[in-house]
Amino acid sequence: MKIPNLLPLIPLAFALQLPAQAAPQPLSHVPTSIAMWPGAQYDSQIPTIEQILGYKIGERITSNEDMLRYFDALAQAAPERIKIFNYGQSWEGRKLIYAVIGKPETIAHLEQFAADMQTLADPRKLNNQQAKALIDKLPSSVWLEHSVHGNEISSTDAAMMTTYHLLAAQHDAVIDKIFANTLVFIDPLQNPDGRNRFVNYYYQSVGMVPSSDRLSVEHNEPWPGGRSNHYLFDMNRDWLAITQPETAGRVSALLHYKPNIVIDLHEMGGDSSYFFVPAANPFNPHMNQAQIANNTLVGKNNAKYFDHFGFDYFTHEVFDAFYPGYGDSWPTFYGASAATYEVASARGDSFRTVTGNTITYPQTVQKHFVAAIATAEMAADNRQKLLSDFYQYQQQAISAGKDDSKERTFIIPAVRDAAGSYKLATLMAKHGVEVQQADKPFSACGKDYAAGAYIIDTAQPRGRFVKTTFTKQVDMAQDFLKEQERRRARKLDDEIYDVTAWSLPLMFNIDTDACGKAVAVSSHQLTADTPLLGKVTHADAKVAYLVPWGDMAAGRFLTAALQAGLTVKSADKAFVTGDNKHYPAGSLIVEVKANPENIAELVNHIAHNSGAQVTGVDSSWVSQGPSFGSENTITMTAPNVAMAWDEPVSSLSAGAARFVVEQEFHWPVTAIRSDKLASANLSHYQVLILPSGDYSSALGEAGATNLKTWVKQGGVLITFADATRFATQPKISLLDVQQELAYKAPPATAEKSAATPSKNGADDKDSKDNRVPGQLLKSNAELISAIENDKETPDNVAGVLANVEVDQEHWLTAGVNPQVVSLVSGHDIYTPIKLASGKNVAWFADEKHLLASGYLWQENLQQLAYKPFLIYQPSGKGMVIGYTEDPTSRAYLDGLNVMLMNTIFRAAAHATPLR
Template identity: 55%
Template sequence: MMLQKVIRKYLFALVCVAALIIPGAHAQETTESGEVYPLWPGTQYDPAIPTHQQVLGYAPGEKISSHSDMLRYMEALTQAAPDRMQLHEYARSWEDRKLIYVVIANPENLKNLPALERDMQGLSDPRKTDISKADALIKSLPATVWLGYGVHGDEISSTDAAMMTAYHLLAARNSPEVDQILANVVTFIDPMQNPDGRTRFINHYETSRGLLPDSSRLSVEQNQAWPGGRANHYMFDMNRDWFAMTQPETIGRVEQMQRYLPLVVVDLHEMSGNQSYYFAPPAMPLNPHLAPSQGKSMELIGRNNAKWFDTFGFDYFTREVFDAFYPGYGDGWPTYYGGVSMTYEQGSSRGLVFHREDGTDLHYRDTVRHHFVASLSTAEAAAQNRQELLQDFYNYRKSAIREGQTEKVRSYILPGRRDKAATTKLAGLLTRQGVEVLQADKSFKVCGASYPSDSYIINTAQPAKRLIRTLMDEDVSMNPDFLKEQERRRTKDYPAEIYDVTAWSLPLMYNVESIVCDKTVKENFPRATAALFTPATLSDDKATVAYLAPWGQATSARLLTHALRQGLTVKSNDKAFTAQGKRYPAGSLIFEVLHNPEDLPRRLNSIAQLTGAEIHGVNSSWVTDGPNFGSDNVTRMIAPKVAIVWDEPTSPYSAGNTRFVIERQFDYPVTNIRTEQLRSGDLSRYQVLILPTSWGSYQDSLGKGGAENLKAWVKRGGTLIAMGTALRYVSDPDVGLLSTHRENNYQADEIDDVSPAENGRIKGTLLTSAQDLHQATTPAQESPDYVPGVLVKAKTDGDHWLAAGLAPSLNILVGGSDIYSPLRRDAGHNVVYFQGPDDLLASGYLWEENRRQLAYKPFLMVEAQGRGHVIGFTQDPTTRAYLDGLNISLINAIFRGASHSQPLR
């Protein structure tokens, strides 16, 4: 055995020497044992291009490459071939890691990259580029392919495949496929979209591994500790963030893609290790705003992938899962500027080897190679169909303009009368995604109504029309046959095939006024900027009594958090009042001059510039109606110490997204507390504690001691906020923190209890129809059917202090199967409750039974416990941080909740 190893090492050394001597015969990557790692069989490689092994010390797939290894290798490739590869940094993650993309092309195309950007921008706007100019560009331009890898940090194979793809494109010498790609394609490679999540995964894996890679699905290697590596620093699933654009990784990536508008975009993922490989065409349902040419191109690229997978003997499947309906995916959002975007999914080894249910082992090196082959195949398909892809892109943009001129929806008007701050943010968000948004510099009239200056206008007769309709329409319809099939499956208790939410209308989620008009606004208004808020200034820096800030917008909420962090004294009213002729809603902020530092005007002016908050000075405390500043209906706001439960059983998404909203959207610090600390830890330092949505059982994690600790803390003046499925815990009779109850599925006809008798038999029955069979198999007690995600309408009880500043009507994203009973009036208040069945649904597809049962049930509840309060959100208000219309309800729960409790101060 020892002799064999010596001979193997000697032969390996000879091969390495030969590779350096013989031009064009550079050896392929080899493993530690000397085995040749197959890249593309039969290909010779340029020895001037450094291999994975030469730079990093291991072959592709032999180790899970870290962020630093990836950067080191991409930099080495760039140095080796600067005429064919460029490296660009496009953002930094929350943990300050570089996000990069590389561009690979032949020397001429790489040198002409600025011209490519200019020409793609020209081709993207048929209003400026007529058919003859477009034809010239289509004949001369290369195709563009954007390959994105590793948006989920624990989907590990794609990053190593990205490095392999870059090497192969630069080093392959006798490859007709590569020659064709370099001649016809500019390839953009984004090798690691989520470096923070990947680093978290690698830390877990490297600290868990032993002498040999362990393939057992029970091993620690195969079971990540909470929160896992899938999400980024703030626990966002960034494959749902593309149009929400909340995270720096997404913001930077979208900005770069807006420059080049790549024709083909692929997002490379992983799925269960027991599955093979998925590529497009996608499953149903399809978004109705997709163009037929895009579906045709997906099929064309899929067939090319199939050709190579058949050649190499790789298993794959298509169409069965991963639909093309929701626009927030990496394979969705690029579609709506005219790209052909797709997801590829590789069964994951979640380590170096995974033992499958069929008894075979899946090796990491194989998962890397599958993604590598799919990447090259995609670029090859783009090269073979360069002109057709460019023509389809131009036609897509041209037909979008035509549709915007002829369809019933010609424009959207955003007056900003309900929430100016949210409206401004929405306009800026759309502008950042390539939508042309106008801002009126004077009042105007259209569709029989008058609108004020500063209103935003979005005419649909523009190249981004399909993105506009997808994001701005109240509802995007699903295929009727698909919905019919889901209803059929539901009758048999099979899960729905809807992959994500069915509703995402931005005006509804932001709760802003959006008027649809069947006429184009023709005034020559200036283009809106991409700013998400408008800096403000103090209206009067010489006020002698107080400064007042109307409540109800994100700008005033950020004013509150900044003021509290600076130690300013702030009061807030529970009822509306009128001062010096101006109406101030409940929740408005009062800064009394004599109770604050002498430089109060300077501080408030600085905060207004930073937040955009509206602040007015008054020289008298006299009000013409409503409570005076010294009334019992005016509360001094405290600066609460806020904690959030971290670790199992919480949902990482809910915990992270909630923390993000508080810290990054409202600039207020949050302390993370591990769940086990709640069992007996001293919580007296905190005034607010948030229980996020849970994926497991808080009862099991906290036990009796935790429940008693929480109840004692609340009664001493704490404010406990429970979200989503966390209400299962606080409403548990054994916990007794909130007097609501989770409901079973409503049954019009009571189901008989058919429990077996002592002899194991039950009463005999006669079944005379399939309906009888369905009735007989219905459990006596079951949850309502699971809702994939819809937007529903809710009403606000404006008289309660927790509803201060909330709009009379809110839009709530409802998902899951939990429905809660209202609080009795002697127990607490149902501050926000769902509307009646006929008015409930705002957007999406909701099962009829759920529609009826959700009606008039609570969304936001509050119950006093001793000196404190328990506040319950029956649905998570911070999902994906894109429900801006619900943010004030969360801020009220934290700051008004803490100030209306009576903790010892």
């Protein structure tokens, strides 16, 4: 039935009474601002945030662009007291800056300050009297790092307020004291890409009135959230590997000025209060007591101001000082006193806590601002002490190196893995470590080394950094470990905050030797940008060019050659050419007749850019192993690689995996939203990577069926960590292995005791009141046994480095060393795959040799021995390859990169789809 148009029947008089349409109302924000520093008098010549950006401090979450605009305005208003420097660019092209604030004469001669700090940092170049003269004239210095996590938003606005207050406050004894004694460096935004992701989402989601409810949409970011940068890295964990350009720029700037105090300002859960130093146990043993004492002085000065303002805070209960790869710990090892500050986050304009209180964005900004001023005052009050402690740190580092009779000098032979050794050596140079490269062969501590070996003497100012990153084992304090074992026995969570192992040579799988004395040899100092040059021997080869497989130089040669459209073969097994030269399994063969006429020019160009060592041959004769035309010599393909993206993927795992493939392997990746994989036609792709994540809801049984069909048609499915757990689920059955429960040793045979349940004459199954037989418990041990969970998973592991044995007779591990090292974390342990289904291609070492570094619970150590790390399961024309741990974690497990390249490129070549 047609509904008649009733609008003409509305009386005109009534229509005239309707209100006029209101103009759109701007989104409301926090209605009131806060006096950030009550009673402060400000110079009107210094522009306020409101004058430049149109809102008062804390009334809006400032974007990266507006932050830059405000700092430019401050620099124009007070050029004699503030300078702004670019220190890099984010992946998405956003500018990274730091500001330096100080008295005019220091700002005018800033490079002289940097030069003086470099001199003070090296006691080998001056005596104590000269050092004292520098200490008497130099200002102390504070570096304030803000918002390394993009959704920890308040510190960037606090950075703006801190800078304004320092420049504009008048008749303020604290500010006068800071200018008289201290330089303040402010990095206002370490992660602009992540912040913009958060800010854009927040203002797209917020309603007419911002909600303080933690359930509201603006308080729940979609995947991946704003915490990470473009490649989804937690950049607060990137200070060891320095994989991201943002980190590299900060490291360079800090090494240039070597500020005395470095503070990293963060946010934590909104139900907490505020954290500052002292840090929690354990402390890294390569810190010294003066640094710890200075952090306590920082904390006490913060406490003075927090008490004055009435701010709650806590210290030393969490956030330890053990792992050296944070923004608040890395500076420790050039001699700074470094710390983290954490404020309870509003994650927007306001947040209602579990106690019913509401915290507002301006309040969080104010707390960080007050802590920053308090820290700068501490640096001003302790100028001479901080500089003296800094100088003494360098002296102690050099002395500790000279006194070490076992590990005075580390030597990287650079024979087995030239590309990996080069990367490790240049990484240390990037960290400011002095690295020498031998110009000729030499002997040290009874061992001979070829020219080109890298030498690191720990008797240098950065010696303690070398010790904490090159020593295989850095121990936590025994009393701390004893307490963790006590907590485990009580079924309480342990207090280990992050990984307990980070030895760079182990993670790079690079052989290093330690020598207990200085090494004297003709050498030159390596720089961070020294290139690794490739070489082609016999460049006008008539038959083929051979590239030994086993390092990333060869890996980058392969990807460049495939992208250039060259035909490349790879030997499944090792071979020996007619001139008696040995080539490992996986070695590349570029045949002249199968490629363009300018192949010599192309090979030379690719070798030069990749660092690969290439040898031309005029004969294809092979005396041992597969010939160039053997079935054991496969033709490599250029696979289209896809990767699962978005929920439920771990954003950190996805980001690291994509980074490694794209930026380390130089191969493009197509990211596909996980739920699309359940029904998508994947025939365009030869390889699909599932980073760590629980895919049960996104894929489920239907998605698993789709993947199985694709694999059988020739696809290569690669799973990492939690994705491997998904693949092993009975209803999914992509991998024929099972996740193990914790192993429980059978109880010792004992006489029947009073603890044995007694029968009451009735079967408890039939008991109407649901009672069970009684038992007597005589000790805490019996209590623990009585409450034990029979279906318990192994205890969670924070993160250790474990030795992995590698099958040397499988094409999937061609060119991979017999032993590699993996990070082990979490609690997943798997049964070995049966031969009927596949192959355990790599497995954890035996109990005695399994732990390479870190602290591992004894029960986990015993159960993990001989369990699989890399699983291969063929299916139809394709295969599933499962890693039981994440091989790309934090992109710092370089020693696993050749294995991962094999599982992408060699696996794609071994799959047999219709071509």
